[in-house]
Amino acid sequence: MLINTGIIEFKKMDNEYGRLTPVEALKDIPFEIKRVYYITNVPYNVTRGFHSHRNLEQVLVCLNGSVKIRVKTPFEEDIVELRDPAKGLYIGNMIWREMFEFSEHSVLLVLASEYYNEDDYLRTYDEYHKEAVEYFKVSQK
Numbered sequence: 001m002l003i004n005t006g007i008i009e010f011k012k013m014d015n016e017y018g019r020l021t022p023v024e025a026l027k028d029i030p031f032e033i034k035r036v037y038y039i040t041n042v043p044y045n046v047t048r049g050f051h052s053h054r055n056l057e058q059v060l061v062c063l064n065g066s067v068k069i070r071v072k073t074p075f076e077e078d079i080v081e082l083r084d085p086a087k088g089l090y091i092g093n094m095i096w097r098e099m100f101e102f103s104e105h106s107v108l109l110v111l112a113s114e115y116y117n118e119d120d121y122l123r124t125y126d127e128y129h130k131e132a133v134e135y136f137k138v139s140q141k
């Protein structure tokens with residue numbers, strides 16, 4: 001996996017009535033959840049994201065359908081396909097992300113560690129690259 005990312009497997013409570021997947025803050029995901037949002041109605045040929053966050057941590061869960069997530073640093077990248085509602089993609093600080101190939105009726109749930117804060121975004125790849133090169137140089141020492 002790419003640095004500052006990971007796959008989290010949630011508990012699956014299966015019985016003849018179906019599946020229930022519990023997700024608890026600080027137990028199943030490594031932060032306190034301050035915000036939840038979900039992305040729906042994305043045409044298949046649209047790519048979203050194209051940004052990074054300085055401090056925000058997130059866990060992405062595809063509740064229905066499938067979606068691909070490109071996660072990258074200035075040095076490496078990975079593509080993760082989410083299609084299992086019992087798996088989450090953790091994305092930590094300073095990871096550039098792009099979400100694409102949303103299937104029809106897909107629902108992407110995002111659990112976030114902070115309230116919405118536009119100042120935390122790195123919105124252009126240039127700006128991201130400059131800060132991320134420094135960030136990963138220091139954190140890999």
Ligand code: TYD
Nearest residue numbers: 035036037039047048049050051099115116
């Ligand atoms: P944005 O982060 O650009 O979405 P994506 O990266 O998936 O393309 O957010 C889209 C719009 O929604 C933008 O105007 C900011 C707004 N927004 C909120 O108001 N609150 C939120 O929690 C988020 C994530 C976005």
